[in-house]
Amino acid sequence: MPRSIRPLSLALAVFFLLGTGAPALAAAEGTGLPLPRFVSLRSEKAKLRTGPGVQYPEDWVYLRKDVPLEIIAEHHTWRKVRDWQGTQGWMHQSLVSGKRTLIVTGATRTLRSKPDSDSRAVVRAEAGVVGFLLGCPGGSAWCQAEIDGFKGWLRRVEFWGAYADEAVE
Numbered sequence: 001m002p003r004s005i006r007p008l009s010l011a012l013a014v015f016f017l018l019g020t021g022a023p024a025l026a027a028a029e030g031t032g033l034p035l036p037r038f039v040s041l042r043s044e045k046a047k048l049r050t051g052p053g054v055q056y057p058e059d060w061v062y063l064r065k066d067v068p069l070e071i072i073a074e075h076h077t078w079r080k081v082r083d084w085q086g087t088q089g090w091m092h093q094s095l096v097s098g099k100r101t102l103i104v105t106g107a108t109r110t111l112r113s114k115p116d117s118d119s120r121a122v123v124r125a126e127a128g129v130v131g132f133l134l135g136c137p138g139g140s141a142w143c144q145a146e147i148d149g150f151k152g153w154l155r156r157v158e159f160w161g162a163y164a165d166e167a168v169e
Contacts, residue, residue: 104130137167
């Protein structure tokens with residue numbers, strides 16, 4: 001190759017590497033979705049690791065599909081999550097789903113037919129029961145949920161899986 005063409009080739013290579021490589025690296029850092037946010041376990045078995053990669057040791061293994069998790073950080077294809085008990089660690093993105101779920105906390109809770117404490121009881125759910133979050137009107141103290149096929153309303157303070165003023169559709 002003639003000597004005069006090498007600087008041009010080098011300049012073009014640098015341009016393409018910097019011009020197309022930088023956005024790809026930025027996109028790989030995370031999804032751009034808001035943090036923190038709630039998700040759920042996609043799999044019956046999911047390993048929680050001490051760091052963002054398979055080279056990090058397993059710290060915990062979840063054996064229950066649909067458990068709600070909160071994503072608190074992202075690193076490439078890894079998500080740092082927190083569960084309802086405060087346990088934190090890293091999971092691969094393939095193990096979580098955008099499907100919104102909830103876990104009943106505290107004592108046994110009553111799913112109501114309307115968003116009112118005096119409304120008819122639909123079903124009672126013990127602490128630790130996992131259900132699906134169907135919606136939460138913004139600013140409301142109540143959310144609509146489905147637990148074991150029963151649909152009704154729970155107060156936000158009776159479960160973990162939605163933020164205090166979050167509107168969930």
